[in-house]
Amino acid sequence: MGKVYVFDHPLIQHKLTYIRDKSTGTKEFRELVDEVASLMAFEITRDLPLKEVEIETPVIKATSKVLSGKKIGIIPILRAGLGMVDGILKLIPAAKVGHIGLYRDPQTLQPVEYYVKLPSDVEERDFIVVDPMLATGGSAVEAINSLKKRGAKNIKFMCLIAAPEGVEVVKKEHPDVDIYIAALDEQLNDHGYIVPGLGDAGDRLFGTK
Numbered sequence: 001m002g003k004v005y006v007f008d009h010p011l012i013q014h015k016l017t018y019i020r021d022k023s024t025g026t027k028e029f030r031e032l033v034d035e036v037a038s039l040m041a042f043e044i045t046r047d048l049p050l051k052e053v054e055i056e057t058p059v060i061k062a063t064s065k066v067l068s069g070k071k072i073g074i075i076p077i078l079r080a081g082l083g084m085v086d087g088i089l090k091l092i093p094a095a096k097v098g099h100i101g102l103y104r105d106p107q108t109l110q111p112v113e114y115y116v117k118l119p120s121d122v123e124e125r126d127f128i129v130v131d132p133m134l135a136t137g138g139s140a141v142e143a144i145n146s147l148k149k150r151g152a153k154n155i156k157f158m159c160l161i162a163a164p165e166g167v168e169v170v171k172k173e174h175p176d177v178d179i180y181i182a183a184l185d186e187q188l189n190d191h192g193y194i195v196p197g198l199g200d201a202g203d204r205l206f207g208t209k
C-alpha cells in the first residue's frame with residue numbers, strides 16, 4: 001500500500017495559512033505556492049540515490065557523494081499544478097517537465113483529459129505528479145492512469161492540500177504511489193471543494209474567475 005506523508009514543518013504550515021487566506025492576492029499566492037513547493041521538494045527528494053566520486057579538497061584527496069543522476073520527471077496537472085513546477089526545479093533543475101491537462105466537470109466532478117505531453121523516455125524516469133489540490137481524487141487518479149498507460153513505473157504524487165476522501169481514492173486505485181501532502185484537511189463540501197481548503201487553486205493562481 002502506498003505511504004502517505006504529511007509535511008507539517010513550521011515553515012510550510014506558516015506559508016499555508018497565508019495561501020488559505022482569501023485576502024491573499026494573486027501575486028503573493030503564486031509566490032507562496034512556489035515556496036511551499038520548494039520546501040516539499042526538499043523532503044520528497046530525501047531518498048534520491050547517491051554515488052561516490054573522487055575529489056581533491058585543498059587539504060587531501062577524498063571520496064565524496066553526488067547525486068547518481070537518476071532521471072526525474074515532474075508532471076504538473078494543468079492548470080494549477082503549473083504553480084508548483086518552478087519551486088521544484090529550483091532544487092532539481094535537470095528534471096524534465098511533462099504536462100497533463102485535466103479539468104473537473106463542475107456537474108459530474110469527473111476529470112476530463114484535454115492534453116498530454118511527456119518526456120520521450122517515460123519508462124526510464126521517476127515521476128512526481130504535482131497539483132495543489134487532491135479533492136475527490138479523480139484528477140490525480142486519471143493523471144496517474146495516463147502516465148502508467150504510457151509506461152511510467154515509479155510515480156509519487158505531491159499536493160498542498162488533500163481531503164481524506166481523495167487520499168483514500170488514490171491509495172485504492174494506485175497502491176504503488178506514495179502521496180506527499182502539506183496539509184490533510186477535514187472533508188469535501190457538497191460541491192467537491194476541500195474544507196477548509198483554499199478555494200479554487202487555478203483561479204487564485206492565475207487571477208481568473
Ligand code: PRP
Nearest residue numbers: 078079080103104135136137138139202
Ligand atoms: C482542480 C485542482 C485539481 C482538481 C482536484 O483543478 O487543481 O486538478 O481540481 O479535484 P479532484 O481531486 O476532485 O479531481 P480544476 O479542475 O479546477 O482545473 P484547473 O486547474 O484548470 O482550474
Ligand code: URA
Nearest residue numbers: 135193194199200201
Ligand atoms: N479544486 C480546487 O481548486 N479546490 C478544491 O477545493 C477542490 C478542487
